[in-house]
Amino acid sequence: MREHVIREGSSVASTIAVGRSMTSELVRRAAARGYERVALLCQPRTRDLAERYSKAFAAEGFASSGYAVPDGEEAKQMSVVEEVYRHLNEHRFTRSDAIIGVGGGSLTDVAGFIAGTYLRGIDAMYVPTTLLGAVDAAIGGKTGVNVDGKNLVGLFKHPSQVVIDVNTLDALPEDRRRDGAAEALKTGFISDMSIVKDYEAFGIDVDLESIVNRSVAVKVDVVNDDFREEGRRAILNYGHTVGHGIESATGRTHGESVAIGVVAAGSASEAVLGFRGAPRQVDVLGRVGLPVSAPDADADEVRSFMSLDKKRGPEGLRMVLLRAFGQPEVVAVDDATVRAALASIGVE
Ligand SMILES: NC(=O)c1ccc[n+]([C@@H]2O[C@H](COP(=O)([O-])OP(=O)(O)OC[C@H]3O[C@@H](n4cnc5c(N)ncnc54)[C@H](O)[C@@H]3O)[C@@H](O)[C@H]2O)c1
Numbered sequence: 220m221r222e223h224v225i226r227e228g229s230s231v232a233s234t235i236a237v238g239r240s241m242t243s244e245l246v247r248r249a250a251a252r253g254y255e256r257v258a259l260l261c262q263p264r265t266r267d268l269a270e271r272y273s274k275a276f277a278a279e280g281f282a283s284s285g286y287a288v289p290d291g292e293e294a295k296q297m298s299v300v301e302e303v304y305r306h307l308n309e310h311r312f313t314r315s316d317a318i319i320g321v322g323g324g325s326l327t328d329v330a331g332f333i334a335g336t337y338l339r340g341i342d343a344m345y346v347p348t349t350l351l352g353a354v355d356a357a358i359g360g361k362t363g364v365n366v367d368g369k370n371l372v373g374l375f376k377h378p379s380q381v382v383i384d385v386n387t388l389d390a391l392p393e394d395r396r397r398d399g400a401a402e403a404l405k406t407g408f409i410s411d412m413s414i415v416k417d418y419e420a421f422g423i424d425v426d427l428e429s430i431v432n433r434s435v436a437v438k439v440d441v442v443n444d445d446f447r448e449e450g451r452r453a454i455l456n457y458g459h460t461v462g463h464g465i466e467s468a469t470g471r472t473h474g475e476s477v478a479i480g481v482v483a484a485g486s487a488s489e490a491v492l493g494f495r496g497a498p499r500q501v502d503v504l505g506r507v508g509l510p511v512s513a514p515d516a517d518a519d520e521v522r523s524f525m526s527l528d529k530k531r532g533p534e535g536l537r538m539v540l541l542r543a544f545g546q547p548e549v550v551a552v553d554d555a556t557v558r559a560a561l562a563s564i565g566v567e
């Protein structure tokens with residue numbers, strides 16, 4: 220087992236444990252925090268896992284309650300949030316208790332939002348069950364609910380503990396491992412080429428324990444530098460400006476959209492900063508079976524969703540571009556650059 224630590228000032232904000240067969244570790248960590256009771260929040264595909272955890276908590280004398288929210292983005296709704304508040308209130312959950320989110324990124328996003336607002340904030344723990352959740356959504360303290368736009372409402376709140384069980388990730392269907400590979404590769408492109416080399420060598424069958432540890436290490440390092448996204452944290456959005464546009468316009472998964480967004484960002488990086496790694500990015504994304512273009516997407520629609528991006532600055536669209544692998548920069552881009560980047564992914 221390996222631990223990663225997110226700090227706020229000199230105190231520990233969040234501890235991330237990566238290992239295998241982590242059920243007793245989860246219970247041990249909750250007990251060490253002194254929680255009296257835990258509310259296990261799950262999504263339909265993680266119900267069995269949450270039940271297993273519930274039994275393990277009961278065996279250690281904890282009271283627990285379970286609540287299943289709808290799958291995927293359907294969970295990230297204010298109506299769902301309100302239902303869970305009522306459930307917590309009916310069961311008299313207090314600030315000595317904690318919410319444990321067991322599921323993919325949509326589940327941990329909403330679990331964190333609920334924990335951050337119920338009684339003005341109680342503790343949360345996450346057990347991310349998708350690769351995307353493990354390397355991205357569960358790390359770094361951003362929570363979100365969809366109101367009109369995706370993640371329009373949310374708050375920064377670190378879970379006290381994140382417990383990643385690699386056995387769960389190994390058992391994921393291939394499309395979920397592929398989605399997560401897009402985010403893991405993104406951390407590779409911006410900071411750790413060993414991640415990229417592993418995917419080049421082994422494709423989707425990489426050793427996930429090692430990938431998760433390295434990818435989490437990149438994210439933790441960036442978040443420790445800049446928790447509230449005023450500067451360096453923006454580099455984690457590599458591939459996301461165009462990616463969010465593709466995701467909203469076409470309904471592709473987040474991981475697929477990010478893969479396509481990375482290709483567009485690579486092309487813009489080549490044009491603006493002389494980046495030479497664009498073909499290598501396309502090759503490795505293709506190697507794991509991720510899409511590298513979206514010819515079906517409507518260019519006007521993608522552009523209008525891109526302009527809604529929260530990372531837009533006063534002087535127009537800002538994109539994360541690479542000067543070289545491991546050298547990301549946030550650059551204001553003009554309309555011609557955006558059009559050319561979109562053309563590189565077949566969106567014109
Ligand atoms: N907070 C952040 O910093 C951050 C970062 C990236 C993404 N996100 C959010 O994360 C979400 C995307 O993450 P995701 O793809 O993990 O979302 P998700 O929770 O919707 O999971 C994707 C699918 O995988 C299924 N699933 C979950 N665990 C499973 C398991 N063990 N076995 C089989 N299937 C399983 C889910 O039921 C769902 O259908 C988006 O809502 C995005 O906005 C947040």
Ligand SMILES: [Zn+2]
Pocket residue numbers: 355402459473477
């Ligand atoms: Zn992402």
